[in-house]
Each structure stands twice: as structure tokens, then as C-alpha cells.
Amino acid sequence: MASLELANAALKEIERLRKEQELVIRKINNYHSKLQQSPEQADHMKDDSWIKLRTYYIKAKTLAEDEATVSTNCIEHLTGLLPGQAPPNRKKPDPNEKKRKRVRADDSTRLSSPTQRSTSVAYNNLASGDQVAARISGDGAENDEWIVVKLTKYDRETNRFEVIDEEPDDEGNGQRKYKLPASQIIPFTKRSDVSNAPDFPVGTQVLAVYPGTTALYKASVVGPQRKKRSDEYSLEFDGDEEDGVAGLPTKTVPFYHVVQLPSGHRQ
Incomplete structure (x- = not known):
């Protein structure tokens, strides 16, 4: 997928994340407005109300982090379009290195x-x-x-x-x-625990099991956007160029074999 298409997809995802953040922040502000008007209500609030407020803050933090990640990816894609700023070609990995570890069926x-x-x-x-x-x-x-x-x-x-x-x-x-x-x-998401599986938007960099192996590599989530958390991810693995093929091939990976890219990952 071209850098411009990835950047456009990332911009759409940023817009979606911001709209969702606005809804969450509005709910948080409603809680605080009530407490400011009647501070004594804090002593009478039920536990589930505090839990809801805490959940909203966690959600807001997660959305902000997701926006930062997608924004960083968008900047990288746009940088590749600038004259003289195209990212260097990555060395194609040894296919035997990725294929030396086969995924066990059991x-x-x-x-x-x-x-x-x-x-x-x-x-x-x-x-x-x-x-x-x-x-x-x-x-x-x-x-x-x-x-x-x-x-x-x-x-x-x-x-x-x-x-x-x-x-x-x-x-x-x-x-x-x-x-x-x-x-x-x-930890991987268990196959039976779809509800707790993270939803990585298009443009996000992740760590994923390379198909046919038991090794994980850095990859980018590409379109189309998944409709369900149980859907497979469409990924482009870094350095996965194929001779005679323009761009990176798209691989499909099960949701339970895709995790967040660790901070400071070196590849």
C-alpha cells in the first residue's frame, strides 16, 4: 500500500479517535460538574459511580495513546513522500530465517x-x-x-x-x-476471549507472528478496516520485499497472534 494511502487511512482514524475522545471527556466533565456543584455528593456516591468515572479516565488515556501512535505513523508515511526524505530500503530478511520456525498445529x-x-x-x-x-x-x-x-x-x-x-x-x-x-x-489474547482483544487501527505498527512460523516481527496494519475483533488482521511486515513485486505483500494474521509493538523495539 502506498504511503499516501496509509497516511489518508491514518488521518481518518485520527478523526474517529478524536470524536470518541470528545464523547468520553464530555462524560467525565459531567461527573466533575455535579461534584463541583455539590461537593457533599462525593461522600454519597456509590462504588459503581467511582468505577465508571475511573473507567472513563482509562478510556480517555487509551484513546489519547492510540491517537499518538497513529499520528506518529502518519508522520512517517508523509515523510516518505517528501523529496529526498524517502525512508531507506530495508534489507530483505533471509526467508529461511523466518521459515526456520514452523507454527505448531496443536x-x-x-x-x-x-x-x-x-x-x-x-x-x-x-x-x-x-x-x-x-x-x-x-x-x-x-x-x-x-x-x-x-x-x-x-x-x-x-x-x-x-x-x-x-x-x-x-x-x-x-x-x-x-x-x-x-x-x-x-501474553496473547486467548481465542475464546475476543471481547478483551485489542483493536489496532489501520496504520498502527504491531508485533505479529509471521505466517507459517513461530517468530514475531514488526508489521503495519493495512486496510480494509476490520469489522469485528475476531477478524484477521491484514499486515505488511517490515523488510518483507519480494523480488519482482512492487511494495510489500499483504499477509493475514489471526487476531490472537498480533500484539502491541514494544517500546524501543529493534529490528
């Missing part, structure tokens, strides 16, 4: 308890056997390496997750085990 060990990935609740609800995204590269590595692993246990003494890479390495040495902090773990 997901029967995944548990179906609900989880909210956007908060610490997601980590609290993780259970042995759950699949998660894990960064197995060190903090000083040139590039971040994210793969799909299976959680085996949480060590409270070390405050680390114990996980295994179920795919054998290139030398066929069997499954590898890792002990990782929460900062290197991203």
Missing part, C-alpha cells in the same frame, strides 16, 4: 480463562501451558528476537517466567528453556 494445551493483556491482569491470569510471545535476545542485542513459547511456571523467588521453545533449533538439539522477566513476555 494448541490444545491453551487454557481458556479470560485475560486482559493491556494490564497486569494479563500476567496474573497466565497459567502453565499458555502460549506467549517472548523476547529471547539480550538487552544489548542489535536486534530483538521474539518467538512463540509455552509457559511452564512462574518462579516467585526470582520473579521470572520459565518458558520453553517447543521448536527444535537448527541443529536439532531439542527444546530450549528460558527464564525471563515480565518485561520480555507478552
Whole structure:
């Protein structure tokens, strides 16, 4: 998809986010107006009223963060249209590197308890056997390496997750085990928990499982806009150029294999 089309899609998404923010802020202001007129009402407000107000603030914060993300992406797309400002061509990744990890077909060990990935609740609800995204590269590595692993246990003494890479390495040495902090773990949305799946708008940069592999790479959400949270994402993976093909190919990825791009991601 051309940079101009992506920028236009991002601008439409920004307009939608701002309209939604206005509605939420209006509800917040209504609460505060009532409290300013009658401060004593605060002592008599029910718990569910405070919960609603808190929920509105969380929603407003989330919408503002989404707008910032989409705005940044829009700036990048527009920069690519300026003379002499086109982003450098990315090196095409070795296809064998992405294909060396095949997605396992057996997901029967995944548990179906609900989880909210956007908060610490997601980590609290993780259970042995759950699949998660894990960064197995060190903090000083040139590039971040994210793969799909299976959680085996949480060590409270070390405050680390114990996980295994179920795919054998290139030398066929069997499954590898890792002990990782929460900062290197991203829970996936469970297939049965569609209601808590995040909705990444067109133009958003995400981290997603590359089709046919168990490796995750940076990608951009492209159109058309999904109608349901359970719909697959249409993605363009960074550096996924194909010989003789203009632009990046579009890949479809299930919603439960797409997560928010970690801050400071290196690829």
C-alpha cells in the first residue's frame, strides 16, 4: 500500500479517535460538574459511580495513546513522500530465517480463562501451558528476537517466567528453556476471549507472528478496516520485499497472534 494511502487511512482514524475522545471527556466533565456543584455528593456516591468515572479516565488515556501512535505513523508515511526524505530500503530478511520456525498445529494445551493483556491482569491470569510471545535476545542485542513459547511456571523467588521453545533449533538439539522477566513476555489474547482483544487501527505498527512460523516481527496494519475483533488482521511486515513485486505483500494474521509493538523495539 502506498504511503499516501496509509497516511489518508491514518488521518481518518485520527478523526474517529478524536470524536470518541470528545464523547468520553464530555462524560467525565459531567461527573466533575455535579461534584463541583455539590461537593457533599462525593461522600454519597456509590462504588459503581467511582468505577465508571475511573473507567472513563482509562478510556480517555487509551484513546489519547492510540491517537499518538497513529499520528506518529502518519508522520512517517508523509515523510516518505517528501523529496529526498524517502525512508531507506530495508534489507530483505533471509526467508529461511523466518521459515526456520514452523507454527505448531496443536494448541490444545491453551487454557481458556479470560485475560486482559493491556494490564497486569494479563500476567496474573497466565497459567502453565499458555502460549506467549517472548523476547529471547539480550538487552544489548542489535536486534530483538521474539518467538512463540509455552509457559511452564512462574518462579516467585526470582520473579521470572520459565518458558520453553517447543521448536527444535537448527541443529536439532531439542527444546530450549528460558527464564525471563515480565518485561520480555507478552501474553496473547486467548481465542475464546475476543471481547478483551485489542483493536489496532489501520496504520498502527504491531508485533505479529509471521505466517507459517513461530517468530514475531514488526508489521503495519493495512486496510480494509476490520469489522469485528475476531477478524484477521491484514499486515505488511517490515523488510518483507519480494523480488519482482512492487511494495510489500499483504499477509493475514489471526487476531490472537498480533500484539502491541514494544517500546524501543529493534529490528
